[in-house]
Amino acid sequence: MSEQNKDNISQFFRKAVQKPKIEFVESDWEKLEAKLDAGLVAGPQKPNYWKSAFIAAIALLLVSTSLLLYTSLQVEKLTKKTKTDKDNVNAATETSTQALSKSEKSTPEQNELNSQEINKSEKTANHSSLLSSPTRKEVITPQSTGPSTTREQNQNSLQNASVKNETLFQSADLNNKTLSHDAGPLDNGTKVAAMNSSSEMEAINPTIASDSSSSEKQIDFIVNCGASLCDSLTETIKPKPSRWNVMLSLSPDFSTTDFDKFTTPGGAFGIAAYYAINNKFSISAGVVKSNKFYWDNGNEYKPNQTGYWDKKTNGIVPTKIEGSCSVLEIPIGLQYYFLSKKKSKLYIASTFSSYIMFNESYQYTFDAPNPGAAESWNAKKTSYSLFSIANLAVGYERSISNRIMIGVSPYLKIPMSGIGSWANIKLYSTGAAFTLRYQFQKKEKPDRLIPPAD
């Protein structure tokens, strides 16, 4: 059989199958309809774990941000109130101290006069206590022992004072009254401050009550307190965080030349060093290695070589081109912590990256058979691109120890210019990086606030 016969065979079959006439069979449609009704989809679909991880990371970031903002608002509110109340209490303490010093200086005659005044004011206080709301009594909680701050106990202490030392207790009573008057209606948050102030007073009052010549003891007490405070400060100083820290990151990387054409995500792994300029700003530099997969319609790619399609694919532009590459990214940027709590931080970051692109590859798909056409293009050399990608990121971090923070940081990489050696493609990338930050610590000797006693 000759070669010509073989060609004739091919031509015969090609011609024969060109215009088939196959009649529609209703039962075939019924089978398909049954499948459609059952909601079956041809072929098992692969679960996209990266996509799930990306969504989970975004959700985690949103939840943690909301929680952090909510708690910070609550704490701020509480701190504000506490501060106001503390100021009031401090004012009250000052008044009492002044009264105390006055009473110490006063003569017995003056003391008698004062006693009368106090009795008057005591009566007034009793009247006002009847008028005042019960919450006021609850606010300044008395200790089980020692001088009290409630009105009833104030009365008792006043009576006792008249027996022992009228002068001192007059001042003590004045102190308490000023406190209860100035403090005003307090809520739970202010209890702490009020308690503190009352405990301070408790510390002072016994000294006052025990002896009229207690000023020396008071001085001793203050000196002792100062010394113990100093010791506690010098002994428990923790190592200070250094300005340097390093961060590892791992993320799915969704790359695309057009935002409705995502495909299987690649992966990105990076390491970066950070230097804190101050509490809010850090500068960073690092390296990120990533694999990128992307696709687009053939006519969206403009090969650098002129007349490429004519030469390589018989003048037919592929319907679809799937690209892949490995990229070594060198980002340099700035990070700003806009919300910092004891354990959590929120930041935004902006970097500019230089690209080193290698293993660049493009696979062509044609609508119809295109015999003799090139099927792909693979880069033989590495291409470079300086500061061609801008990266915007927002991140949430949480301390798991003094030195280690974990976090999540969604990002968007925007091309500033085309990259790649085959066609200048503008490649966008997005994803959510899971981060692990290591904070270096300074090794410093603690400064002593007060020089040790000789």
Add this chain to the structure above:
Amino acid sequence: MEAEEIYLKHLLGGCQRHDRASQKSLYKKFYSYGMSICLRYADNRDEAAEILNDGFMKIFSGLDKFDFDRPFRPWLRKILVNLSINRYHQRQRQVETEEITEFNSESDGEKILSGISYQEVIGMLHKLPPSYRAVFNLHVIEGYSHEEIARMLNISTGTSKSNLFKAKEHLKKIVGEFFETDYVRTE
């Protein structure tokens, strides 16, 4: 022609909205074309109908990704050829130990088709062993190169060429038996 394109887009839009009437119309419209592809690869009509239905399931579920400005027919063709190749692989795994000659007893042109000329052609193709038939279809009818076929069927380029040669030799005999001896030559 333009009206046909508009009608096709209308049908595809309906299919995208999961409108059953549009789905049926599209299926009917491309039934003959789709079956003609599937029958060339499948062992029998039922298998061809299964491949066709799987193809339409893929189309109905993947219309969101389809660019309506692009021709629909090549997309359908590609899906059906790919599904046919997948079937071929499955079949190869199942009948690996069986004799190739068994195929001849399975062919029954009369039951497969209602279109006469196509029925005869498919009948002849079905007398080929599956491995020869697949290569013949892909190379002669679809226009794939031996390198492409080798990748698709997981065989070497040499095997693809060899199978094509043997397929043509077989078909020569089959055609010769079916028609007069010099029919092909006079064509």
